[in-house]
Amino acid sequence: xxxxxxxxxxxxxxxxxxxxxxxxxxxxxxxxxxxxxxxxxxxxxxxxxxxxxxxxxxxxxxxxxxxxxxxxxxxxxxxxxxxxxxxxxxxxxxxxxxxxxxxxxxxxxxxxxxxxxxxxxxxxxxxxxxxxxxxxxx
Amino acid sequence: xxxxxxxxxxxxxxxxxxxxxxxxxxxxxxxxxxxxxxxxxxxxxxxxxxxxxxxxxxxxxxxxxxxxxxxxxxxxxxxxxxxxxxxxxxxxxxxxxxxxxxxxxxxxxxxxxxxxxxxxxxxxxxxxxxxxxxxxxx
DNA sequence: TTAATATAATCAGTACACTGACTTTATTAT
DNA sequence: ATAATAAAGTCAGTGTACTGATTATATTAA
Numbered sequence: 001x002x003x004x005x006x007x008x009x010x011x012x013x014x015x016x017x018x019x020x021x022x023x024x025x026x027x028x029x030x031x032x033x034x035x036x037x038x039x040x041x042x043x044x045x046x047x048x049x050x051x052x053x054x055x056x057x058x059x060x061x062x063x064x065x066x067x068x069x070x071x072x073x074x075x076x077x078x079x080x081x082x083x084x085x086x087x088x089x090x091x092x093x094x095x096x097x098x099x100x101x102x103x104x105x106x107x108x109x110x111x112x113x114x115x116x117x118x119x120x121x122x123x124x125x126x127x128x129x130x131x132x133x134x135x136x137x138x
Numbered sequence: 139x140x141x142x143x144x145x146x147x148x149x150x151x152x153x154x155x156x157x158x159x160x161x162x163x164x165x166x167x168x169x170x171x172x173x174x175x176x177x178x179x180x181x182x183x184x185x186x187x188x189x190x191x192x193x194x195x196x197x198x199x200x201x202x203x204x205x206x207x208x209x210x211x212x213x214x215x216x217x218x219x220x221x222x223x224x225x226x227x228x229x230x231x232x233x234x235x236x237x238x239x240x241x242x243x244x245x246x247x248x249x250x251x252x253x254x255x256x257x258x259x260x261x262x263x264x265x266x267x268x269x270x271x272x273x274x275x276x
Numbered sequence: 277t278t279a280a281t282a283t284a285a286t287c288a289g290t291a292c293a294c295t296g297a298c299t300t301t302a303t304t305a306t
Numbered sequence: 307a308t309a310a311t312a313a314a315g316t317c318a319g320t321g322t323a324c325t326g327a328t329t330a331t332a333t334t335a336a
Contacts (some may be wrong), residue, residue, distance in 0.1 A: 007247070007251055008263075009247075014274050015150055016150040017197065019146065020323090024324090025145060034147070039202070068292080086301080086302075087302090088315070089301095099260075110178040113146040119273065127265060128270075129144060129149060131258060131265065132148060135255065136149060155293085165311090171320095189284070198322095198323080200284075204287090205322075223286095226285070226330065226331075278335085279334100280333100281332100281333080281334070282331105282334090286329080287326105288326080289326090292321105293322085295318105298315105300314085300316100303310080304311070
């Protein structure tokens with residue numbers, strides 16, 4: 001018998017929604033959304049790439065990246081400049097303001113993942129990450 | 139050091155997106171979206187409830203349920219009728235057409251969850267479901 | 277009973293996330 | 307060198323998912 005509540009896609013959807021709620025309250029004071037934070041987190045590591053490359057790293061559609069960066073630019077956290085070697089693409093840079101957020105945001109977001117998995121033992125947390133990674137990289 | 143790719147919320151987001159892609163191709167021929175299917179699956183079990191109750195079961199916001207049902211009604215898969223005992227609420231019914239989909243959809247969707255977790259052993263699949271459930275019901 | 281509160285649903289507005297069409301610039305093939 | 311193709315990004319349109327405001331109906335308290 002099919003039980004939707006034990007169906008993997010449903011469980012993933014709901015646990016993900018739950019993390020979104022926690023992230024939103026953590027990010028609220030910064031006027032940032034969860035996907036905007038994730039985008040920043042990728043750019044902190046890999047500055048100066050183009051939208052295509054960023055989308056590939058993040059597993060996000062090109063049109064979605066477009067909008068995300070537009071909003072991050074409006075917040076003055078990133079800046080897009082022309083790539084002299086390929087005039088089709090933008091090169092994305094994190095601004096000083098965007099870099100300054102790093103120290104404040106990381107501890108907050110660390111707490112989010114602890115909060116989500118607070119009912120799991122440390123070993124279970126590791127297992128969960130391992131299994132999700134196995135699916136993701138399949 | 140913070141590594142976004144091993145961060146639980148990110149992993150949940152990406153595995154969930156992956157399941158959405160698989161679901162979309164499974165549901166394509168039925169002109170149904172993943173959340174629309176989930177809604178139907180809940181209604182197959184619990185017909186005649188109102189939007190509030192459905193939202194609670196599904197963990198979905200009241201306004202989201204509103205839109206989902208409007209689209210399912212447009213597809214003639216559900217129908218909303220007045221509740222004589224409380225004129226504020228609708229009572230939701232699955233139509234004959236909506237019930238008929240059950241036999242066709244369930245096997246398709248069963249295959250989706252198998253496909254997602256095809257790189258996991260059976261034991262790992264059980265573990266994953268157990269851990270996600272633990273988070274969800276926390 | 278009337279007034280204050282609460283509840284069910286909708287509406288307006290914002291942000292993802294995707295598809296498909298389009299523009300601009302690069303690359304490749306003839 | 308030109309034509310065909312591909313790639314980077316944007317735009318329009320649809321569907322979630324949310325917040326906050328509003329409407330209509332119920333419930334509760336004075």
